[in-house]
Amino acid sequence: MTGLIEIYRVEAYNTAKLSENKMHDDTVARRFGFSGGLVPGVDVMAYMMHLPVAQWGRAFLERGLIEARFVKPVYDGEIADIRAKENNGVISIEVESRGELCATGTAWLPAVAPRFAIADYVEVAAVSERKPVSAASYETGKWLGSMPRTWAGEAADEYLNDVRERDPIYAREGLGHPGLLQRVMNKVLVDNAILGPWIHVGSKMQLLNAARRGDEITARAKVTGNYEKKGHRFVELDALVVGNGTTPLAHCHHVAIYRPREQAAA
Numbered sequence: 001m002t003g004l005i006e007i008y009r010v011e012a013y014n015t016a017k018l019s020e021n022k023m024h025d026d027t028v029a030r031r032f033g034f035s036g037g038l039v040p041g042v043d044v045m046a047y048m049m050h051l052p053v054a055q056w057g058r059a060f061l062e063r064g065l066i067e068a069r070f071v072k073p074v075y076d077g078e079i080a081d082i083r084a085k086e087n088n089g090v091i092s093i094e095v096e097s098r099g100e101l102c103a104t105g106t107a108w109l110p111a112v113a114p115r116f117a118i119a120d121y122v123e124v125a126a127v128s129e130r131k132p133v134s135a136a137s138y139e140t141g142k143w144l145g146s147m148p149r150t151w152a153g154e155a156a157d158e159y160l161n162d163v164r165e166r167d168p169i170y171a172r173e174g175l176g177h178p179g180l181l182q183r184v185m186n187k188v189l190v191d192n193a194i195l196g197p198w199i200h201v202g203s204k205m206q207l208l209n210a211a212r213r214g215d216e217i218t219a220r221a222k223v224t225g226n227y228e229k230k231g232h233r234f235v236e237l238d239a240l241v242v243g244n245g246t247t248p249l250a251h252c253h254h255v256a257i258y259r260p261r262e263q264a265a266a
Helices: 026-031 041-056 058-063 154-162 169-173 179-191
Strands: 002-011 065-070 079-087 090-097 100-108 199-207 216-229 232-243 247-259
Touching (some): 041 058, 041 079, 041 090, 041 199, 179 232
Antiparallel strands (some): 065 199
């Protein structure tokens, strides 16, 4: 089957204006060449996931695969149009705002979810005392942990509102939105170092089980890359996101610029 899937339109919301990451602050973001504070990439990815969930329902939440790459910022209060086309079972997704292409991605539904053994992913605690970020913070081969996160009750409802999610499946079936798993991936970086302004640039996520509202979510992550490119310092993570210490929820590849090149003020 090939064809255009209905366009999904959202008014973007910067959920991280007051976060430690000042790339979401208007004044700081302008120093790096942006027009204002960036809407977090994990939330843009949450917008993108609306369409495959609308297409495949709970099956996507249990075993869907999605890749996303963020190419230009999405800004608070601006309209983002999420367009998708399906071709032979693969959904190609684009996010457009201000007439510009801001993100691209693909999603598909494997016949079965691959198996990942929790024992293959080392469980470590987040550092007891965070230090300013350096290359040693994310040394290649190093295992990183995250503090447990839980979104239950009002917190779960608030998240759905923040990412403009209108699909009733989450409330009806008591499920957690997969965008929460991406938030935990970001927290791996934050829980292990004190970062300056930084940018999430892309992710690949294979869902393994549907998360439940109120699950305690952690990530067991290994640093697979730490390198410089065009003046930016990148980190890549390979991780298993785990629910309640026992259930693999997703296998993730996460890429971020943890030390971006600063531009001269205009």
